Amino acid sequence: MILTNDTTRLALTAACFAAYGVTCFLPWLRMRRKRAAAGTADPAGWIVAYASQTGNGEELAQQTAATLRLAGIGVRVMELGDVSAQALQGAERALFIASTYGEGDAPDGGAAFAGKLMTRSLPLPRLHYGVLALGDSSYAHFCGFGRALDGWLAAQGAQPLFPRVEVDRGATADLAPWRQQLSHLAGTSDAPDWEAPAFTPWRLARRRVLNPGSAGAPVYHIELEPAAGALPAWQSGDLVQVVPPAQADRPREYSIASVPADGCVHLLVRLHRHDDGSTGIASGWLCQHAEEGALVPLRLRPHRRFRLEDNAARPLILIGNGSGIAGLRGHLRARVAAGQGRNWLLFGERQRAHDLHYGDELMAWQEQGMLARLDLAFSRDGAGRGYVQDLLAPAADLLRTWIADGAAVYVCGSLEGMAGGVDQALRGILGDDAVEALAAGGRYRRDVY
Ligand SMILES: Cc1cc2nc3c(=O)[nH]c(=O)nc-3n(C[C@H](O)[C@H](O)[C@H](O)COP(=O)(O)O)c2cc1C
Numbered sequence: 001m002i003l004t005n006d007t008t009r010l011a012l013t014a015a016c017f018a019a020y021g022v023t024c025f026l027p028w029l030r031m032r033r034k035r036a037a038a039g040t041a042d043p044a045g046w047i048v049a050y051a052s053q054t055g056n057g058e059e060l061a062q063q064t065a066a067t068l069r070l071a072g073i074g075v076r077v078m079e080l081g082d083v084s085a086q087a088l089q090g091a092e093r094a095l096f097i098a099s100t101y102g103e104g105d106a107p108d109g110g111a112a113f114a115g116k117l118m119t120r121s122l123p124l125p126r127l128h129y130g131v132l133a134l135g136d137s138s139y140a141h142f143c144g145f146g147r148a149l150d151g152w153l154a155a156q157g158a159q160p161l162f163p164r165v166e167v168d169r170g171a172t173a174d175l176a177p178w179r180q181q182l183s184h185l186a187g188t189s190d191a192p193d194w195e196a197p198a199f200t201p202w203r204l205a206r207r208r209v210l211n212p213g214s215a216g217a218p219v220y221h222i223e224l225e226p227a228a229g230a231l232p233a234w235q236s237g238d239l240v241q242v243v244p245p246a247q248a249d250r251p252r253e254y255s256i257a258s259v260p261a262d263g264c265v266h267l268l269v270r271l272h273r274h275d276d277g278s279t280g281i282a283s284g285w286l287c288q289h290a291e292e293g294a295l296v297p298l299r300l301r302p303h304r305r306f307r308l309e310d311n312a313a314r315p316l317i318l319i320g321n322g323s324g325i326a327g328l329r330g331h332l333r334a335r336v337a338a339g340q341g342r343n344w345l346l347f348g349e350r351q352r353a354h355d356l357h358y359g360d361e362l363m364a365w366q367e368q369g370m371l372a373r374l375d376l377a378f379s380r381d382g383a384g385r386g387y388v389q390d391l392l393a394p395a396a397d398l399l400r401t402w403i404a405d406g407a408a409v410y411v412c413g414s415l416e417g418m419a420g421g422v423d424q425a426l427r428g429i430l431g432d433d434a435v436e437a438l439a440a441g442g443r444y445r446r447d448v449y
Pocket residue numbers: 051052053054055056057058099100101102103104105107134135136137139140141142143144169170415448449
C-alpha cells in the first residue's frame with residue numbers, strides 16, 4: 001500500500017512499476033515470439049527427430065507428432081541433423097525415426113548427427129526415448145543405423161520408453177507396436193489416420209528402348225497415365241511406387257523423369273537380369289511382360305529432400321550416371337518450362353553411341369540456351385574413358401565459380417561408386433566444410449540408390 005497523497009511521488013512510483021513491468025514483459029514476449037516462430041511453443045514438449053532419405057521416415061515422424069499433439073502434447077519435429085547436443089541434453093522425451101542407407105549407414109540428413117554426436121560421449125540422464133528403425137531385411141545391415149542410434153542413446157544413460165520397433169520394407173504390421181506405444185504414451189485411442197495413399201491403376205501408355213545396341217542391360221523409357229480421373233500434381237524430384245503383380249507386398253520406387261505439364265509420368269527403368277538369365281520381377285514386368293495398355297498400380301511419393309524448392313531460382317549443377325538421368329531430367333524439364341537456362345549437367349554411362357539417354361533432347365536444350373554446359377564421361381569408349389566423378393577435377397575452377405554464384409548440386413544415380421566418388425571429388429575441390437555447409441543449407445541434394 002502506498003501511504004502518501006503527494007501526486008509527484010505517486011506518479012514516480014507508478015512510472016517505476018510500469019518500467020519494471022516493461023523490463024520483465026519484453027524479454028518474455030520476445031522469447032514467446034521466438035519459440036512460436038520456431039514451432040516450439042511448449043519448451044517442455046517432446047522431440048520427434050527423423051533421419052529419412054526418401055521421405056518414409058519423415059512421413060511417419062509427422063504422423064507420430066500428430067498423434068502426440070492430439071493428446072495435447074507439445075512436439076518439435078526436427079530432422080536428426082538439426083538436433084544439437086544441447087537440445088538433446090535439455091529434452092526429457094524424444095522419439096527417433098531412423099532409416100538406414102548404404103551399408104548400415106545414416107541417411108544424408110542424419111550423417112552430421114552420426115559423425116559429430118554419435119562418435120563421442122554425451123551424458124543424457126534426463127532423456128527418455130523410443131526408436132522406430134526403418135529398413136529392408138534383404139540388406140546385410142538390417143536397420144543398422146536405427147540400431148546404432150538406439151545403442152548410442154542407451155550408452156549415454158538415456159532410458160528407453162519401450163523396446164526399439166523395427167519395420168521391414170514399410171510393412172504395416174511391423175508398425176503396429178509403435179502405434180500401440182504412442183497411443184499408450186499419449187493416453188489416446190483415436191490416433192489419426194496413418195494409412196498411406198492408396199495405389200491407383202495407371203495405364204502403360206508408351207514404352208521404348210533408350211539404348212539399342214548397348215553392351216549394358218536395356219533401359220526403357222516408360223510413359224504412364226492415370227486410368228481414370230485427372231493427372232495428380234507432383235514436383236520434379238518426386239518418386240513413384242509401383243506394385244508388381246507377382247510381389248504385391250514389395251512396391252518398387254522409381255524417380256519421375258517428367259513434369260505434370262508433360263501430361264503423364266515418365267520413368268526410366270533398366271531391365272535387371274539375374275545370373276541365371278531370368279529377369280527381375282518388377283523391371284521384367286514393366287519393361288517386357290506388361291503389354292502397352294496394361295494397368296499398373298502406382299502412387300506418387302513426394303521426395304522433399306530432392307525437390308528444387310528454395311533452389312528453384314539458383315544455378316543448378318546436376319550430376320548423375322545411368323538411370324540416374326531420370327531424376328535429373330525431371331529437374332531439367334522443370335527448368336526449361338520456367339525459362340531458366342543456368343543448368344550444368346555432368347553425366348556418365350558406358351558408350352556414347354548407345355547410352356547417352358535422351359541425347360537429342362539434351363543437344364536441343366544446349367542449342368536453345370537451356371543447358372549452359374554438358375560434360376559427358378563414357379567408361380567403355382577407349383582413350384579418355386572415365387566416370388562422371390572424373391569430370392569434376394578438370395572443371396574445378398568453373399565449379400567454384402558456380403558455387404560462389406549460389407549454385408545448388410543435385411546428384412542422382414548409383415550409390416556404389418558414383419555417389420561416393422562425386423562426394424569425394426566435391427570435397428577435394430571445395431573442402432569438407434563447404435560441402436557440409438552446402439548439405440546443411442539444402443544446396444547439396446542426393447537421390448542415390
Ligand atoms: C541405396 C539403399 C541402401 C539401403 N541400405 C539399407 C541397409 O543397409 N539396411 C537396411 O535395413 N535398409 C536399407 N535400405 C532400405 C531403407 O532403409 C528403407 O527402404 C527405408 O524404408 C527408407 O526410408 P526413408 O524413405 O525414410 O529413407 C536401403 C535402401 C536404399 C535405396
